[in-house]
Amino acid sequence: xxxxxxxxxxxxxxxxxxxxxxxxxxxxxxxxxxxxxxxxxxxxxxxxxxxxxxxxxxxxxxxxxxxxxxxxxxxxxxxxxxxxxxxxxxxxxxxxxxxxx
Numbered sequence: 001x002x003x004x005x006x007x008x009x010x011x012x013x014x015x016x017x018x019x020x021x022x023x024x025x026x027x028x029x030x031x032x033x034x035x036x037x038x039x040x041x042x043x044x045x046x047x048x049x050x051x052x053x054x055x056x057x058x059x060x061x062x063x064x065x066x067x068x069x070x071x072x073x074x075x076x077x078x079x080x081x082x083x084x085x086x087x088x089x090x091x092x093x094x095x096x097x098x099x100x101x
Contacts, residue, residue, distance in 0.1 A: 003031035011042045017049040020057030029060055039067040048079035053087055065096060076100060 001024035002017040012035055020028060035043050043064060053061075065075045078100040080088065088094040 001028060003028050005031070005034055007038075011044060012038055013044045013046060015046045015049070019052040020050060020060070021052060021054045022056045025054065025056035025060060028057070032060060032064060035064055036067050038073075039064065040071040040073045042073060043068060043075045045075060045077045046079050047077055047081065047084055050081065050084055053084055058087075058091060058093060061093070062096070074098065 001020055002015075004015045004017075006013055006015075014032060014035055016028075018024065045061065045064070061075075061077075067073075068075045076098045077088075080099055080101070085094070085099075088097075088099070
């Protein structure tokens with residue numbers, strides 16, 4: 001699992017590649033710390049190359065959403081794959097996030 005973060009014009013983009021399963025979530029939680037510190041801004045989570053997400057991964061996304069909501073920012077998920085979209089729909093996460101297809 002690889003998480004790459006970059007900032008452009010005040011928008012933070014995190015690109016997720018691989019499987020965000022329970023073992024990978026420990027490192028991913030550390031990797032997304034800059035997003036939590038800048039949760040007052042717009043954060044885009046690019047899931048084009050995200051192959052799998054476990055409940056631990058969903059928890060990370062939810063933590064970012066809660067932090068952004070409390071600081072006046074927002075989290076947008078884009079390029080979500082059909083299998084990941086299905087997980088979001090089944091868990092109700094699809095309604096919690098702004099999702100760009």
